[in-house]
Amino acid sequence: MTENDGAPGRNETPEERADRLWNEMLQEVRVCQTGAQILFGFLIGVAFTPRFVALPDFDKNLYVATVILGAVATGALIAPVAFHRFLTGHGMKPELIHVASRLIATGLTTLALTIAAALLLLLRTATGNPAAAWGLSTACLLWFTATWLVLPRVVLRRTAARQAAAREHGDTGGGGGPLR
Numbered sequence: 670m671t672e673n674d675g676a677p678g679r680n681e682t683p684e685e686r687a688d689r690l691w692n693e694m695l696q697e698v699r700v701c702q703t704g705a706q707i708l709f710g711f712l713i714g715v716a717f718t719p720r721f722v723a724l725p726d727f728d729k730n731l732y733v734a735t736v737i738l739g740a741v742a743t744g745a746l747i748a749p750v751a752f753h754r755f756l757t758g759h760g761m762k763p764e765l766i767h768v769a770s771r772l773i774a775t776g777l778t779t780l781a782l783t784i785a786a787a788l789l790l791l792l793r794t795a796t797g798n799p800a801a802a803w804g805l806s807t808a809c810l811l812w813f814t815a816t817w818l819v820l821p822r823v824v825l826r827r828t829a830a831r832q833a834a835a836r837e838h839g840d841t842g843g844g845g846g847p848l849r
Contacts, residue, residue, distance in 0.1 A: 687762040694749070694766065698773050702746045705780050709739040712787065720794075728793060735786040742783050745776035777817060785810040 681689065712735060715721060724732070749769035756765050785806050792802035 683763070687766060690766050691753075691762060691769075694769055694773065698746055698749060698769075698776075701773070701776060701780060702743075705739065705743045705746050705776065705783070708780075708783060708787065709736075709743045712736050712739050712783075724794070728790060731786060731790050731793075735783060735790060738779050738783040738786060742776050742779035745772050745779060748772045748776075781810060781813040781817065784813070 679686070712732075715732060716736075721729075721732075749765075749772050752768060752772070753765055756762075788809055789802050789806035792805055793799055796802060
């Protein structure tokens with residue numbers, strides 16, 4: 670093994686790196702998986718409540734779209750486990766990590782949409798104020814976009830700029846490195 674076969678700043682083989690990344694990915698997806706499954710379970714029950722038949726057509730259609738989004742989110746977040754089962758023992762962990770990362774991103778995106786749509790349905794029903802429901806649901810979706818997509822990119826750019834400046838000035842000290 671040569672030094673730094675794995676991630677920068679680590680002395681790990683490509684196989685060790687793949688194992689580490691896979692374990693980190695599993696820890697991350699467990700949280701999202703559980704939340705998506707619980708939300709999906711609650712959504713399924715809504716159609717069987719007495720109040721459901723009295724909903725306007727828009728809300729019934731919104732409910733159907735929300736349940737479909739919830740099913741897609743749940744499926745995408747569970748898919749890496751099934752994918753792993755099929756590929757175990759074939760020496761394809763780097764490919765698994767790449768595909769699982771895409772599935773998790775899809776799951777997170779559809780989970781955010783599911784939460785926003787469920788919130789819209791709930792607020793339309795609970796408040797009777799469609800404009801407020803749309804505004805609050807949109808704000809929630811913007812919050813997810815800001816914290817799940819924009820903020821990590823900002824942190825990554827700032828860290829990369831700080832590291833580039835440190836290299837330019839010959840500073841090789843640790844600290845402030847990118848998350849791995």
